[in-house]
Amino acid sequence: MYKSALIGLLSMLAVVMLPQDAQAEYADVVINNYADAAGMRPAVFPHWYHRIRFRCKVCHADLGFKFKAGGNKITMAKIIDGKFCGACHNGEISWSVENCGMCHSGVPGTPTQIHGSTVQRLVAPTYKSLDKKAK
Amino acid sequence: MKTKHFFLGVTMSMVMSLVLVNAEAAQPPLKEVKAAKGKVSGANVFNRLLKKDKQRNAPPPEDGIHDAANDGTHVLQPPKIAYDGLPTTEFGNYVDWVKALQDGLLRPRYDRFDPTVEPLVMDLDIVREVKASMPDVVFPHKPHTQWLHCSNCHPKIFIPQRNANVINMSAILLGTKCGVCHGKVSFPITTKSCTKCHSKPKPADWKPPKSEASLKNPWR
Numbered sequence: 001m002y003k004s005a006l007i008g009l010l011s012m013l014a015v016v017m018l019p020q021d022a023q024a025e026y027a028d029v030v031i032n033n034y035a036d037a038a039g040m041r042p043a044v045f046p047h048w049y050h051r052i053r054f055r056c057k058v059c060h061a062d063l064g065f066k067f068k069a070g071g072n073k074i075t076m077a078k079i080i081d082g083k084f085c086g087a088c089h090n091g092e093i094s095w096s097v098e099n100c101g102m103c104h105s106g107v108p109g110t111p112t113q114i115h116g117s118t119v120q121r122l123v124a125p126t127y128k129s130l131d132k133k134a135k
Numbered sequence: 136m137k138t139k140h141f142f143l144g145v146t147m148s149m150v151m152s153l154v155l156v157n158a159e160a161a162q163p164p165l166k167e168v169k170a171a172k173g174k175v176s177g178a179n180v181f182n183r184l185l186k187k188d189k190q191r192n193a194p195p196p197e198d199g200i201h202d203a204a205n206d207g208t209h210v211l212q213p214p215k216i217a218y219d220g221l222p223t224t225e226f227g228n229y230v231d232w233v234k235a236l237q238d239g240l241l242r243p244r245y246d247r248f249d250p251t252v253e254p255l256v257m258d259l260d261i262v263r264e265v266k267a268s269m270p271d272v273v274f275p276h277k278p279h280t281q282w283l284h285c286s287n288c289h290p291k292i293f294i295p296q297r298n299a300n301v302i303n304m305s306a307i308l309l310g311t312k313c314g315v316c317h318g319k320v321s322f323p324i325t326t327k328s329c330t331k332c333h334s335k336p337k338p339a340d341w342k343p344p345k346s347e348a349s350l351k352n353p354w355r
Contacts, residue, residue, distance in 0.1 A: 022199030023190045025214050026227045027320040030200060041202055047320050048214055048228050051282075055243045055254065061284035062247060067315045088247065101207025106200055115200060116227075118308050118318035123184045 026116040029069050030106050042106035063087050070112035191229055192218060226325045233278040243282075256280045262335060263302070266344055271335040 025048055032042035050059070059065045063084060066072055072084060079086035079097055088094045095102070113120060194213035195201040201208040214228065221240055222231040235241045246252035257280045263272040279288070289295045292315055300312070307314035308324060313332075318324050322331060 023193045024198035024200035025192060026323070028198075028200060041205060044201055046211070046214075048230075049212065049217065051232065051243060051320075052217060052241055053243055054247070055245050056282045056287065057245060057254070057284040058247050060287050067287075067319075093247065099207065101205050102210060103207075105195070105202055105205045105208045105211065107202045110200060114319045116323070117310070118314065118324055119310050122308075 022115065024115040028115040030110050030113050030115065031070055031074065032106070032110060032112045033070050033073060034075065035104060035106075036109060040100070041104040041108055042110050042112075043103040044106045045103070069114045191215075224322065225327045227322050232321070233281075236281055237278070254281055255284070257285075265333065268337070268343060270330070270333040270337060272332045273335050274332070 024044075025046065027047040029045040029047055030042050031045060035042040060067065064072075065084065074084045076097065078084055079089065082090060085103070086097070090096055190197075192214040193199075194215070195208050195211040196203040201211070203209075218228070218230050222234045222238070223229050224231045232241075236243070242250070244250050244252070245254045257276045259276040261274040261276070263274065265271050292312065293300050302312045304324070306312050307317065310318065314324075322328055
């Protein structure tokens with residue numbers, strides 16, 4: 001009797017304690033191409049922070065960032081080589097790559113995404129991906 | 136028997152959690168909810184599929200995407216501090232970035248190294264007539280070129296030629312054309328932002344379009 005009551009109690013607590021929907025800043029970009037597999041937290045890019053300091057043109061024209069979350073295949077090797085984030089995060093314009101936890105700060109397992117995008121706000125999927133075959 | 140105890144446990148814990156929630160938020164007890172209890176099915180709540188009310192500009196450790204267990208998360212700047220004094224909107228980051236830039240409240244660099252480089256601004260409005268009854272779209276090059284470079288949009292996203300681009304709201308909502316940025320990083324498509332693009336009223340004599348066939352032989 002007590003056991004089943006306890007299970008009931010725990011199940012309700014679980015519902016109450018479960019994490020609520022993410023309330024991250026609009027346009028925070030989570031990049032999880034390789035991080036999870038490498039045992040790192042996914043990188044979170046605060047778009048708002050960077051647009052205060054640089055115009056879109058600097059990263060998206062000069063540095064060649066594509067307008068797609070996870071579409072740039074950024075690796076630490078490229079960053080250390082001075083490409084992508086490494087063009088600024090080199091200890092000269094901004095802090096350098098030793099500060100792992102400043103970028104790799106996402107909740108482990110968070111998929112690559114632009115937080116709060118219109119596609120993410122859709123309640124139901126509007127189309128079927130061509131990659132996946134219908135069951 | 137067991138099921139009964141299970142439900143007993145569930146109800147007990149529900150009451151407990153309600154007490155907990157009330158204690159945390161220090162809200163007055165909702166009399167209306169109590170009165171309606173037992174009549175309205177829990178399946179028929181309002182906003183069933185909508186996300187919970189958003190806490191605006193949450194600090195990184197509380198935003199659900201940053202890991203609060205990571206030391207670096209607590210070093211990051213909370214957005215509210217950065218947005219202090221910037222003009223506000225009702226969507227996206229709740230900041231009017233274009234106005235902030237034009238008012239000189241932001242000085243983002245146009246060149247990575249040289250803070251004195253000025254952007255190549257083009258002041259040209261493109262009017263796109265909308266077939267339906269919505270006001271026509273005016274695309275202003277000025278705020279876009281203050282932030283972006285021509286090559287960001289042309290020719291890959293928009294062919295720089297009149298009537299060469301087919302744009303519709305579904306394409307934008309799914310993240311193509313204007314939706315490459317709008318709805319991801321720049322102001323999103325909400326019911327509050329329609330008129331930001333659909334800003335040119337239709338001429339006074341405007342009528343909904345009709346096909347050639349129905350013009351020749353109107354229905355009787």
